[in-house]
Amino acid sequence: MEKLSHIDTKNRPTMVDVSGKTSSDREAHARAIVEFPTDVAGRFSGGDIETAKGPVFATAIVAGVMAAKRTHELIPFCHPLGLSNCKVEIELDEQQRVVIDCHCKVHHRTGVEMEALMGASIAALTVYDMCKALSHEIVIKETRLISKSGGKKDYVSGSA
Secondary structure: OOOOOOEOOOOOEOOOOOOOOOOEEEEEEEEEEEEOOHHHHOOOEOOEOEEOOEEHHHHHHHHHHHHHHOHHHHOOOOOOOOOOEEEEEEEEOOOOOEEEEEEEEEEEOOOOHHHHHHHHHHHHHHHHHHHOOOOOOOEEEEEEEEEEEOOOOOEEOOOO
């Protein structure tokens, strides 16, 4: 059984010391899915919806990038990272669900999985916030890591 990286020898929470690790190119891709009631999903034409608060997807993209850049401020043991890139893409799938993909890149001694997950999560919450006046039946179905590369080992989800 693998040891948890954020627990010290006395079983206390701790930040991982990355000073001895080698910097390398690291990337991560996370995805969040948002489901709407049918009557609300039908309002998405041209790939976005305009609400009194503004364009939903465009605003969620900006929020996702901002969140990814500030992950270390909200997740206690995340290292502050100067992201090389962060891209949030939002599309409707065949089932009229909103699919949010967040891709993050960095050259560092630690990975960017949490930044990608944070970007996708906050973009999903922004979609909810901007559309809640239309319905409170909106559901954020899942947020998950799709892939990561660089560092100790690469990962690709088996159901990506």
